[in-house]
Amino acid sequence: MTNTPSPARKAAVDMLDQVIEMGRPLSESRVLEALAPADRAAAQRLATETLRGMERADRLLSKHMRKKAVPRVMNILRLGTYELCAGGAAHGVVSDCVEIASARKDTQSSKGLINAVLRKIADEGPEAWSKQRFPRLPRWLRDPLVEAWGPQAVANMERVHFEGAPLDLTPKGDGAVLAERLGGELLPTGSVRLRDAGQVSALAGFDTGEWWVQDVAAALPAKLLGDVKGLNVLDMCAAPGGKTLQLAAAGANVTALDLSGARLARVQENLDRTGLKATLVEGDALEHQGEYDAILLDAPCSATGTIRRHPDLPHAHEGEKISELIGLQEAMLEHALHLLRPGGRLVFATCSLIPDEGECHIDEILARHPGIETVPLSFDWIEENWRSEEGGLRLRPDYWAARGGMDGFYMAALHKL
Numbered sequence: 001m002t003n004t005p006s007p008a009r010k011a012a013v014d015m016l017d018q019v020i021e022m023g024r025p026l027s028e029s030r031v032l033e034a035l036a037p038a039d040r041a042a043a044q045r046l047a048t049e050t051l052r053g054m055e056r057a058d059r060l061l062s063k064h065m066r067k068k069a070v071p072r073v074m075n076i077l078r079l080g081t082y083e084l085c086a087g088g089a090a091h092g093v094v095s096d097c098v099e100i101a102s103a104r105k106d107t108q109s110s111k112g113l114i115n116a117v118l119r120k121i122a123d124e125g126p127e128a129w130s131k132q133r134f135p136r137l138p139r140w141l142r143d144p145l146v147e148a149w150g151p152q153a154v155a156n157m158e159r160v161h162f163e164g165a166p167l168d169l170t171p172k173g174d175g176a177v178l179a180e181r182l183g184g185e186l187l188p189t190g191s192v193r194l195r196d197a198g199q200v201s202a203l204a205g206f207d208t209g210e211w212w213v214q215d216v217a218a219a220l221p222a223k224l225l226g227d228v229k230g231l232n233v234l235d236m237c238a239a240p241g242g243k244t245l246q247l248a249a250a251g252a253n254v255t256a257l258d259l260s261g262a263r264l265a266r267v268q269e270n271l272d273r274t275g276l277k278a279t280l281v282e283g284d285a286l287e288h289q290g291e292y293d294a295i296l297l298d299a300p301c302s303a304t305g306t307i308r309r310h311p312d313l314p315h316a317h318e319g320e321k322i323s324e325l326i327g328l329q330e331a332m333l334e335h336a337l338h339l340l341r342p343g344g345r346l347v348f349a350t351c352s353l354i355p356d357e358g359e360c361h362i363d364e365i366l367a368r369h370p371g372i373e374t375v376p377l378s379f380d381w382i383e384e385n386w387r388s389e390e391g392g393l394r395l396r397p398d399y400w401a402a403r404g405g406m407d408g409f410y411m412a413a414l415h416k417l
């Protein structure tokens with residue numbers, strides 16, 4: 001007799017196949033669409049946490065296997081290992097993993113192997129898991145980060161990546177009031193941090209648009225623009241709109257530009273929910289025309305600063321597009337300076353840990369344009385070790401580690417004479 005495996009486990013294995021074998025990030029997976037909401041949340045969590053702990057799972061599995069199995073069988077085993085080591089009930093996990101294998105011809109013959117290996121893993125349990133080192137970043141990313149920040153900093157980042165991320169909210173109004181209402185922590189920069197928040201849309205103030213989800217570091221570039229009340233501000237790569245909402249809430253007349261119409265629809269949803277206003281424009285930033293008092297350029301990048309929230313990222317690609325992105329960022333920065341009125345301020349930001357996507361751009365702009373200067377940053381929430389040589393801010397996931405970390409980001413404010 002066969003049992004039907006949990007839809008969430010089966011979907012999680014499908015998602016692992018897509019990330020690891022096809023290089024498709026979890027955010028682009030369509031597997032979840034067919035599931036009920038509770039299964040969707042469970043599948044997303046299982047796939048995310050399996051990828052986060054994948055190196056540990058592979059090390060434990062290698063003790064019980066002479067050689068690696070075919071990719072899908074490895075992914076079934078990884079999922080089972082993660083769940084067993086996280087305290088999942090052995091019977092349910094093992095029998096579901098066996099059933100997932102038996103459902104397909106290319107994995108049927110591995111049922112016995114999966115059963116035998118996972119039973120051994122179940123015997124070893126969570127203790128064996130916690131004895132493994134913190135999973136390392138893949139070489140394509142680890143090597144340049146060690147060169148930029150040193151081996152200890154990278155080890156600290158890997159530890160924070162493994163621990164995951166709390167939920168950060170940007171308040172539309174008073175952060176202290178929101179923190180008290182939700183039982184969260186008011187961070188020095190004004191964001192509100194929640195641990196074990198559960199379902200976001202069930203939190204107080206979601207329906208009434210009193211806050212939006214935004215990592216504490218991602219909330220800082222908009223602040224570097226200073227007082228934007230009444231200014232015409234271009235948010236040059238706006239979607240899904242976290243920074244557009246901040247600028248609109250601060251009283252700016254915001255033009256929110258993005259290449260992707262589908263992603264701009266998310267900006268509109270966010271504006272509708274929060275009751276804020278902006279002018280949405282679908283188009284290529286490189287072709288956009290106009291003159292603005294202030295510009296926020298949150299450029300497309302490797303997103304390597306967001307790995308604690310997106311542990312699939314290092315498994316989904318090998319940095320093959322980074323040099324293309326660096327070229328695009330440079331062209332966007334040049335065009336943004338052209339759209340800025342004399343006397344105006346431009347903030348450049350990327351959620352990357354790689355200096356070529358951050359500090360190096362500003363060094364090069366300052367060398368090329370004598371009429372462009374960095375704006376001295378004097379906000380009282382800036383910590384001294386965040387400051388970079390050329391006048392920007394370098395934020396890393398291992399900063400505020402005891403508080404739950406922050407996304408890696410680079411940002412700098414430029415002034416046009």
Ligand SMILES: C[S@@+](CC[C@H](N)C(=O)[O-])C[C@H]1O[C@@H](n2cnc3c(N)ncnc32)[C@H](O)[C@@H]1O
Pocket residue numbers: 236237238239240241242243244257258259260263283284285286298299300301
């Ligand atoms: C880092 S995300 C922006 C995040 C956004 N600022 C926020 O805070 O929610 C980069 C955005 O750039 C957009 N993009 C990529 N290439 C573009 C281009 N050539 N012109 C305009 N937008 C572009 C992408 O669609 C994506 O939404």
